[in-house]
């Protein structure tokens with residue numbers, strides 16, 4: 001069992017708590033603003049594959065806040081910091097050995113995957129006969145699966161709509177014939193496993209792990225300190241770094257090296273806690289190795305997809321897909337669903353196309369040029385809609401989104417099947433407008449015929465979450481379509 005903590009964007013902590021519990025069977029999960037602490041015995045690869053996290057650290061120490069006032073003398077401050085943050089020598093050595101072991105595991109499994117990929121290429125020719133048998137079995141299994149899926153469908157209309165979308169998607173995918181797409185689906189579970197290991201290892205390459213330590217003696221290190229809240233008025237980050245640095249050199253005989261240290265020690269001091277850790281990867285986990293052109297922050301895109309509660313066989317649409325981030329995050333997580341991205345802009349669609357190819361998701365993520373104000377999709381044909389509407393500096397449009405919101409919302413409601421989920425990301429202003437539009441439709445009879453064409457009475461509010469998008473905040477709204 002290793003004790004870790006991850007940093008998370010504001011509003012993302014609850015998603016990360018759920019994720020570590022579900023994927024890592026994490027224990028002693030504890031959430032503080034911007035961070036989630038947990039213990040897990042999962043492999044470091046699985047831990048590094050967390051999607052809601054920003055950065056991953058090995059936890060060195062978690063404690064109550066360091067009490068200080070502006071009147072505390074520098075000598076007293078140094079003494080308090082040393083006694084509260086340094087602890088005993090054995091604790092440090094044991095933590096550093098764990099860190100070194102984890103770095104070794106990352107390096108070893110990456111090497112193993114590289115070797116097995118090379119071996120796999122050599123074996124490919126020899127295994128073709130066996131593969132064709134497996135392929136046949138898998139195809140039969142896949143047909144069975146899709147049959148049981150259709151049998152479960154009660155609404156014929158919805159079924160016809162889905163078929164139309166699938167046909168449309170296949171037409172768009174000029175190179176794929178139906179047989180080929182069946183094969184991709186059918187061989188998924190086996191291929192998926194290989195891809196998972198490979199993508200983890202690619203991720204590790206991109207995140208850049210450090211080399212394991214040869215010895216825990218003579219380690220070079222650097223302190224990276226952040227102080228927040230009223231504590232930052234009593235003591236500066238530089239002062240803390242100096243005190244801890246000097247203390248560590250004395251305690252362990254380590255050497256401070258600001259330029260190229262072997263170890264980076266992160267220290268967070270706030271009015272609520274103090275936390276010490278060692279980063280396990282050089283780059284944030286939030287940097288996705290499978291995305292070429294970035295759009296919406298991948299952690300937020302992943303959170304939106306997770307709110308959509310995608311199930312096997314689902315058809316998911318993003319009617320303003322941009323470069324396809326939400327669909328890619330969703331498709332990586334949900335291997336047995338199909339996805340359609342719609343956008344009006346050729347440039348965005350071009351990048352989305354490249355991103356989808358780069359992420360090797362062409363068989364399940366399709367694109368369509370159209371306006372979200374008039375989606376060329378049958379009514380009640382989609383199981384989930386996820387959408388990040390244009391707002392803010394990066395994605396502002398010349399068109400006033402507030403004017404278009406009723407129309408876009410109406411289209412999303414129309415294409416959704418009953419029981420389907422709608423997850424939208426909006427600016428605080430658009431969020432207020434959405435609430436207003438929905439409260440109008442939920443309160444009493446409509447005034448005139450024109451209003452009736454824009455009724456959202458079937459959308460039931462589930463949740464609204466505020467998340468940080470960097471400079472601004474966004475609000476994620478979730479609705480379920482109910483029978484009218």
Ligand SMILES: C[S@@+](CC[C@H](N)C(=O)[O-])C[C@H]1O[C@@H](n2cnc3c(N)ncnc32)[C@H](O)[C@@H]1O
Nearest residue numbers: 295296320322323325344345371372388390395
């Ligand atoms: C906020 S961006 C989406 C970003 C996307 N989530 C990503 O990660 O790249 C909004 C997108 O809506 C598209 N858009 C604007 N008006 C549209 C319309 N009427 N119909 C369809 N797409 C539209 C823009 O081209 C832009 O790509």
